[in-house]
Amino acid sequence: MSYRLGVDIGGTFTDVVLEGPEGLTSTKVLTTYAAPEDAIIDGLQQVCAKAGIDAGQISQIIHGTTLATNALIERRGAKTALITTEGFRDVIEMRTESRFEQYDLNLTLPEPLLPRQSRFTVAGRIDAKGQELVPMDRAGVAAVVAQIAKAGYESVAVGLIHSYLNDTHEQMVRDVLAEMLPGAMVSLSSEVSPQMRECERFNTVCANAYIKPLMKSYLGRLKGRMAEVGAGCPIFLMHSGGGIISLESAAEFPVRLVESGPAGGAVFAATLAQRFGLNKVLSFDMGGTTAKICLIRDQQPKTARVFEVARTYRFKKGSGMPISIPVIDMVEIGAGGGSLAHVDAMRQIRVGPESAGSEPGPACYGRGGANPAVTDADLVLGKLDPDNFAGGSIRLDDAASATALVQVIGQALDMDADTAAFGLAEVVDENMANAARVHAVENGEDLADYTMIAFGGAAPLHAGRLCEKLGVKRLLVPEGAGVGSAIGFLRAPFSFEANRSVYMKLSDFDAGRVKTLLAELAEEATGFVRSCDADAPIGREYKAYMRYTGQGWEIPIDLTEVQAKAPDAATFQRLFEADYTALFGRPVAGLDVEITVWAVNAATPKVIVSQVDDFSMAGTAKVGSSRNLFDPALGKRMNASVVLRGDMAGATIAGPAVVTEDETTIVVPASRMARGWPDGTIELITQEGQA
């Protein structure tokens, strides 16, 4: 029988999940920063032992990692140079020329990934139509490469103006590098991210070049070590867009691995959406430091083409590094179990993004933390059992939580510990709700008819309240929520999105060119996927990003394969107007429409997940004990039933209640009732009735 292994390297833990005929076996081991493959081997051996199999029986390993992200955040990449167009040496340093925080006179801008002395320019220029304005100066390139060689750079990024339209100059630079500096790794912006907007494209190629030596060496070592312990099977990587690529592609384009862990989480939620037949899902992943929120329409996580990594200033938009690659579109905010609270000048409670981490941890860990964290508020409010946190491995000190809450919040605002805890929890829940609302409006969505799927250690404690705030009527907490990302890796199809910026107005529509372009993109994307899986059928999705001429934001329009193979302007116009009207209320009459970016995603079929059938309830779940739980919507303490998750199968329990398990606790507010599905999922619905 076939076994597959999912491996997620996170900031604290490396999660390993083995899936075989008997189901899932999982473990968490501490991440080993110096040699991340050590933790994987450890975890692999643990799950193999638990399942009673040999490593040699594993047929496939799917891997996601924060290593690429962390290398960018911590600036631990290779000695990297950029070769760019004369006159544009400072694009990555000048950014958008704006301040991301307007009222801070002492604002510090993020340092560019590559300092100015590592950025070199060459003559030669392509224009906005892709025509050569100034020929490439080969001798000038050779002189620059000689400087780069002398300075001993290991990796070289090449980013030239308008190269997304015409890559011949970038190719010429690569040829010279190959000739004169064969040992250096080379990344071209026209390959890594062939999209308009020089700042994003140059940043992306620099980031790719910067982490390439590190990731290439890690992936090479990993393959070798796995073979040594008998797991010589193919290794694939989860990419930021939610698909899987080969180890070789990942080593060539490691920037695509950024945020692959959270992408796995989104895929995990999408699988559950499929199992429950849900077309509108809000996935909510809350861990120790951050919360991630993602919209999943029609069982597909929303994707975007640009995102920001390594935000330097309180997760503030604009304070990071823009990267343009296909990515699952999510918001990440500094709100986790360890997020710390304080009171500001307006006597407002503020929470995060500073986190207590695991050392010293929240005050209740009793390791010297004096500031109240979200976990302290959760403990005081009765959401957590002090004697049974993380399976009883840490005894929580509720008196220490109360003291920290009173000292930091209570004294400033004249509140007792209960009220301070209530205020803290409400603020963090409101922060997350606001992030979800803004994310929804950015995508033109209304959350009222969405279902929330919650996973990650802290999410089930807060998800019920978040649903109340967002008017979301239905919440699902799946089994295995603690290792959700690694499970998600095992559910992801092999996929690759190829895209290109080519401007075209519908009034000047060139059907022949569109047909050729889409065919080329389809071939490129299909080729990538084929290199991962030699046999599977490969499906293609076509997208055109469109807008009214003069607007700055496109909306993605889905095309069928038939429409892509026989494109015509009238169809594009009709599809665009329908989607625009759905998003913004009405079309704008009489304006020309243009297409800016074309994308083709090739993928193997999604893992078919059988839908759960509805079932008859066996009655009320066995209540083990009761607990004094604060209900924020009612603003008072209530007597809450405590139920073991194992006792929930086929049973219901009315809120206020808590459903406990080793990994986490599900809080059921008074406004909700919980019921246990046969697949182990716990569902929360409003008391008034079925969702």
Next chain:
Amino acid sequence: MSNVANQVMWNRLISIVEEQAQALVRTAFSTSVREAGDLSAGVYDVRGQMLAQAVTGTPGHVNAMADAVAHFMRRIGVDTMAEGDVYITNDPWEGTGHLHDITVVTPSFHKGQMVGFFACTAHIVDIGGRGFGADAASVYEEGLYLPIMRLMDRGTVDETLIRIIRGNVREPDQLVGDIYALATCNEIGHRRLVEMMEEFTLDDLEGIGGFILENSHRATVERIAALPPAQAEGWMRIDGFDAPIDLHVQLALEDERVVCTFDGTSGIDKKGINVPLVYTKAYACYALKCAIAPEIPNNAASLAPFEISAPEGSILNAVHPAPVALRHVIGHMVPDTVYDALDKILPGVVPAEGAGTLCNFQVSLRPRTDGVAAPDAVRSEVLTFNSGGSGARPSLDGMSATAFPSGVMTMPIEATEHAGPVIIWRKELRPDSGGAGQYRGGLGQFMEVGAQEGHEFDLQAMFDRVDYPARGRQGGATGAPTTIARSDGGAMRGKGKQFVPHGARVMLAFPGGAGYGAVAERDPALVKRDLARGYITADAARDDYGLSEAEISAVTDAVAKGEWT
């Protein structure tokens, strides 16, 4: 417990106006709105007091719009306002300072009662008249004027108004598209407000409004009261159009307020660089708020303790019908002027002078007229926003090529080149342009602008600091001035529309920020870093910062060998 609910609702209102602003960016047409973020959005109570405002591109809107709703209430008549109404204006004096800013106000009704207003403003690219520039002699020449009036009456669009607008501007589709986007964004804000009121079972905004305004007022007054009562004067001279302009400020910190006046400032200019008082107030208030109470959100109560006035008829309180299209050119210099006075009261808080005014220009391209134009040559208008260096701070270098006090973004040059047959040959940092000092001023930037083969163009220049560069503080040196020249040797000026013949380019060097503190105090490691990165040249390292030849060689050798870290 109501305290907690109020805390949540305050956050919610700020989130609502952020959503409102986001909806505008998503649907707007003008590059100034969607690329550069030159817009604002806010929510108001029934008295027209601003409760929350989105943190967006430009303080000029942010604070000016705070006063706008009261004008709409007075002009339209509160009694006549109905559900489905939408109002509009571009009045420079009752809106945000020039005809190119459209302000749209929507009353918000809940359960049949008016509960508040949403307002938004956006900078649009063309409003007819002479076009965006300083050349008009009065506001009548600057474009179409829309007095405060109904755009929609109980949901019905005023088609007569739309026809008049369409008939008077160069890009009618885009302007009308932008007006619809403004109305849409208020509608999104209104929907979210009603959802909040239902969730918290509110019938009006009195309670939450009072909570926000009281807390903001108290926090602001506490910040002001913590400062020593004092008075000081400040002054700055800038280029102006044909003659230099002096800006004078008198600042008084009192118990519960800050009073700021501009007596002695130059009079109204003949050209369109005059500033309506709303815009002066906006930037003076912005400067003071950054220095005194930066974390307190903008609303009626947090802005009220800053009392700003300027003599009527001065360039900072230009009255109708003065031309005001480029009011930002002078308005952006107000913060540095205010800081000249504030530094005397609160040393060690405010930065040295910076570039101030954005380094914007508009290019009007057309087929060449001195020879045979290519058959595909076209006419096109291209606007760009760019920034010089900001002033050094008391313990930090200035920010290079970064807007201050404006907060707008630049456009990617690849996008600019798609907008018309313009070619940006250069856009990069300008070494040695930051004023020397213990903390160095931010660097300005070089730009080089030309046209595709077969085209000639006019460049509408909107630059300052050609004759009067940014001055240093505490012994810091001045920043480099603006320079502008033509590649074929033709002379150019910092302001006004100027012809550039076929084949020529405009060579621009935008100003640097000034230094802070004596250069002798600068950490030698930072001087070496600046040399290694090329922020300063070897000559400047030697002449301005006193590095020895041996030290300079050591740095350049280390860079060449890749040993510099």
